[in-house]
Amino acid sequence: MSLTKYEFSQTASAFFEIxxxxxxxxxxxxxxxxxxxxxxxxxxxxxxxxxESMIGAYQEVVMSIIVPPLVRPSGxxxxxxxxPFVLATSTAESRVHALERWHxxxxxxxxAIDFSEKNGSLAVTVREGDAPIVDFTxxxxxxxxxxxxxxxxMKDDSGRYKVDIHMQGNFCEHEEExxxxxxxxxxxxxGLDPAEIxxxxxxxxxxxxxxxxxxxxxxx
Amino acid sequence: MESPKKKVKELSATAAAHGFDDFDHSNFYxxxxxxxxxxxxxxxxxxxxxxxxxxxxxxxxxxxTAPLPTVDIRETLGNEVLKNLVNFSSYNYLGLSYRPxxxxxxxEATRKYGLGASGSPVLSGTMELHEELAEKLAKFKxxxxxxxxxxxxxxxxxxxSGLMRPGDTVITDQYSHASVVDGIILSKARVSFFRxxxxxxxxxxxxxxxxxxLVVVEGVYSMDGDLPVLPEIVDLxxxxxxxxxxxxxxxxxxxxxxGRGVAEHFxxxxxxxxxxxxxxxxxxxxxxxxxxxxxxTNYLRAFARSRVFSCALPPGVTAGISxxxxxxxxxPELRKRLWENVHFAQNKLREAxxxxxxxxxxxxPVMIRDDKHIFSYAEQLxxxxxxxNPVRFPAVGKHRSRxxxxxxxxxxxxxxxxxxxILINVMQRHGLCR
Numbered sequence: 001m002s003l004t005k006y007e008f009s010q011t012a013s014a015f016f017e018i019x020x021x022x023x024x025x026x027x028x029x030x031x032x033x034x035x036x037x038x039x040x041x042x043x044x045x046x047x048x049x050x051x052e053s054m055i056g057a058y059q060e061v062v063m064s065i066i067v068p069p070l071v072r073p074s075g076x077x078x079x080x081x082x083x084p085f086v087l088a089t090s091t092a093e094s095r096v097h098a099l100e101r102w103h104x105x106x107x108x109x110x111x112a113i114d115f116s117e118k119n120g121s122l123a124v125t126v127r128e129g130d131a132p133i134v135d136f137t138x139x140x141x142x143x144x145x146x147x148x149x150x151x152x153x154m155k156d157d158s159g160r161y162k163v164d165i166h167m168q169g170n171f172c173e174h175e176e177e178x179x180x181x182x183x184x185x186x187x188x189x190x191g192l193d194p195a196e197i198x199x200x201x202x203x204x205x206x207x208x209x210x211x212x213x214x215x216x217x218x219x220x
Numbered sequence: 221m222e223s224p225k226k227k228v229k230e231l232s233a234t235a236a237a238h239g240f241d242d243f244d245h246s247n248f249y250x251x252x253x254x255x256x257x258x259x260x261x262x263x264x265x266x267x268x269x270x271x272x273x274x275x276x277x278x279x280x281x282x283x284x285t286a287p288l289p290t291v292d293i294r295e296t297l298g299n300e301v302l303k304n305l306v307n308f309s310s311y312n313y314l315g316l317s318y319r320p321x322x323x324x325x326x327x328e329a330t331r332k333y334g335l336g337a338s339g340s341p342v343l344s345g346t347m348e349l350h351e352e353l354a355e356k357l358a359k360f361k362x363x364x365x366x367x368x369x370x371x372x373x374x375x376x377x378x379x380x381s382g383l384m385r386p387g388d389t390v391i392t393d394q395y396s397h398a399s400v401v402d403g404i405i406l407s408k409a410r411v412s413f414f415r416x417x418x419x420x421x422x423x424x425x426x427x428x429x430x431x432x433x434l435v436v437v438e439g440v441y442s443m444d445g446d447l448p449v450l451p452e453i454v455d456l457x458x459x460x461x462x463x464x465x466x467x468x469x470x471x472x473x474x475x476x477x478x479g480r481g482v483a484e485h486f487x488x489x490x491x492x493x494x495x496x497x498x499x500x501x502x503x504x505x506x507x508x509x510x511x512x513x514x515x516x517t518n519y520l521r522a523f524a525r526s527r528v529f530s531c532a533l534p535p536g537v538t539a540g541i542s543x544x545x546x547x548x549x550x551x552p553e554l555r556k557r558l559w560e561n562v563h564f565a566q567n568k569l570r571e572a573x574x575x576x577x578x579x580x581x582x583x584x585p586v587m588i589r590d591d592k593h594i595f596s597y598a599e600q601l602x603x604x605x606x607x608x609n610p611v612r613f614p615a616v617g618k619h620r621s622r623x624x625x626x627x628x629x630x631x632x633x634x635x636x637x638x639x640x641x642i643l644i645n646v647m648q649r650h651g652l653c654r
Contacts, residue, residue, distance in 0.1 A: 017413075034250050039410065039412075067252075068250035068251050069252070070253070071252065071253045071258040077247070077262040141589075146242070148242075173619070174618055174619040174620070175618040175620055176617070176619070176620065177617075198415075202617070203617075203618060
């Protein structure tokens with residue numbers, strides 16, 4: 001199995017409820033949203049602080065909609081599946097790499113992410129120059145070492161793709177609703193109405209000192 | 221024969237290799253494939269190699285006695301009968317399911333009318349017994365009429381879907397029961413969940429609501445044991461022209477000076493448009509009711525499809541409920557005893573430093589906040605003398621796992637003392653209280 005490895009120091013992810021009618025236009029056919037409640041789908045914001053990879057150190061923010069996983073007989077079953085509808089990174093090299101290798105849709109400008117850890121909380125601020133994009137916080141629970149499998153779906157003009165991603169590292173998650181979200185008026189947030197998205201995460205995930213392993217890209 | 225426990229240990233290693241360690245039912249809810257059975261194999265593999273032995277076997281353990289204050293249970297993993305456990309799990313809040321008069325009434329009605337009603341309540345299923353119970357309930361609730369349903373679930377399903385239509389909006393607390401959510405789904409109305417008891421969020425949702433508006437809240441939230449902020453909610457509903465419905469499944473016959481529920485407790489009975497209650501909790505039977513104006517129930521008789529297309533309550537159950545209602549009305553000392561028991565248990569647990577959240581009722585959560593270990597704590601409790609169900613994701617939020625104590629008027633001081641002591645000992649052993 002050939003794996004592409006990305007080492008990170010911090011990864012924060014938060015899940016928010018978004019009206020299904022707002023989430024569906026962000027997905028390509030035939031993907032459907034996975035609803036947390038009737039009428040409410042799941043919008044996820046994830047930020048990575050990569051320390052080592054084939055294109056060096058960089059930062060990345062990913063905005064996704066959670067979707068049902070693709071199930072194959074005898075296949076390994078993932079923890080969850082998602083469709084990233086927009087990503088941004090801190091370097092042009094990482095952006096080109098992700099576009100070419102993984103067909104991931106990118107905002108074309110460099111961004112910067114500040115990870116500020118204090119008293120069991122991690123505040124993440126994403127900006128493009130002076131323009132704020134998104135701020136969110138996650139808080140800690142019990143830490144444990146994990147190896148989780150996720151399914152990432154992609155689509156561009158060349159076709160539909162899927163890749164299995166292993167997330168390994170020190171991890172915690174909870175649904176204590178202690179975090180927060182602020183979406184700013186920025187092109188990355190186009191299609192998202194902050195008034196209709198919960199401003200606190202119903203689930204908070206935080207990982208430290210880990211690695212992200214991409215398996216081989218599959219064409220669907 | 222290989223012991224189930226040994227087999228489970230071996231299978232757990234397989235499960236870990238499959239990455240099933242932190243899975244739960246929600247992982248198998250939805251998957252994309254061409255096969256409608258696509259999720260059966262993954263879930264079966266998780267269930268067989270991991271879930272059952274890890275603790276899921278603890279759900280639905282067969283009881284060998286009535287839901288008395290102490291019970292005998294068969295623990296299915298070791299196939300062992302555990303006797304005289306303090307029962308902190310049953311909804312039998314007033315201890316009425318096993319009262320001799322209630323049983324006698326049920327037996328007598330069964331002899332007279334037979335096992336079932338043999339028809340829908342709108343066709344041939346209505347008996348004099350049903351009419352009597354409905355009238356008695358309406359009088360008790362001080363409403364014009366009451367309508368009986370065969371389950372509490374079907375009340376919410378039928379009332380909400382019977383009244384609301386596509387283009388309307390139903391706004392409900394995020395912790396509302398699944399039957400409320402399913403009623404909304406069936407109605408095809410737009411749904412909006414407001415953050416638990418957060419009045420500013422409810423207002424935000426009311427401002428954006430379209431069509432007819434209905435706000436649904438519970439009298440006692442069943443996983444946390446707290447109450448709605450009803451005066452503020454009623455006030456907002458009036459300001460935004462929204463109708464309000466209260467689900468008193470866990471509060472009817474318990475709250476209020478006369479036991480009429482949380483609406484009575486807050487002095488807001490006349491401000492609530494739809495009063496819902498169940499017979500399966502305090503009255504110890506099964507079924508539910510909606511109480512309100514004649515016009516409301518007359519409309520629901522036609523459009524509450526969960527009632528129209530279900531068989532009416534069995535005559536034995538109806539007669540038993542009717543007797544249980546008489547007792548609940550005639551013996552206010554039962555409520556008094558229940559509240560003494562509630563305060564005893566809450567004080568004892570709080571003094572020991574057990575986190576019981578914001579419980580204001582006979583439903584007392586014991587917060588564990590550890591999805592991984594709660595099954596093991598539950599296993600210890602059941603083997604040390606307390607029957608208490610673990611509650612974990614997705615019934616509550618991830619790592620908001622808890623035990624949910626149900627206190628009964630039937631518990632004696634000795635039983636409460638013993639049950640709480642065992643619980644505190646297990647909690648202390650794991651550093652979860654002082």
